[in-house]
Amino acid sequence: MADDPSRTGDAAEEVAATRGTDADSAADADSSPQARPENDDDTRDDRGVVVPTAVYKRVTVFSTLIAVVAVVGGFLVLDVATDRATAELSEIDPLVALVGVGLIAFGAVTYAFSTRFRAEGMGNAKDDTDEPSNNG
Template sequence: MSDAPTDRSGSPADDDSAREASTAVSSRTNDGDAPTGDASAESVDARASGSGRARDVVVPIAVYKRVTAYSTLFAVLTVVLGFVLLDAATLQVSLTRRFVVGAFGLVGIVPAETLLTALFSVLGIASIVLGAGVYVLGSRFRAAGMEAENGNSQDDDPEV
């Protein structure tokens, strides 16, 4: 038998595909510039730990300010709303639950208590998850000049 690498079926592995895979790995870059020529363990570790910031989106400062402000505001409001809905699901005497039951009563609908509990619970958890997702996505944006290792532009400021 030869010394050629084999796959699980026992046949020799395709050398061209192995060379293409190693070339693709070695042509990756750390920061989007020209290819480095080798895939070092340090750059792989940096990406795995999140310090490479490979998923960040660099935008103009005006866009960064708007995205950061509005996404944080929306995230906070939806998380607070989620907890209010969870409160309404667990307390039979909450103001939110009374308001919803009263609104349904005005149109002649009397929802079951278990239905309201389930509805408030699902909506509350969904609202919290939505707020967390928006915050995570909003935190991916960076302004030009914020590409420092920890993402804090003040660390590079000589005046501090």
């Protein structure tokens, strides 16, 4: 009769058995710096850029404005290229349609890039665990 896995001592041994490694190397992998950071500095998002509040406000306002104008303009250009989505496939201007799609993508990339900026003193919402779990 095979051994019951629930009766073995360590979960690392079970993981090691399924992966084909020994328990010591599985335990070492769990304690590696990538698996378990030592302090809060390691858990910070390296892609975020901390800037002064005035710069943050300008980046947020102008990047949002550029993104909205680019996306709306892209849809307008795409609408012109497809004649309000009523044109036959042979009547669509592919170059104008690609420009429209490119403007939409440019607006999305601009907005996504702007979300990397943070003002001094701003935390990252996904890193906050100080809030209580009860909202009532």
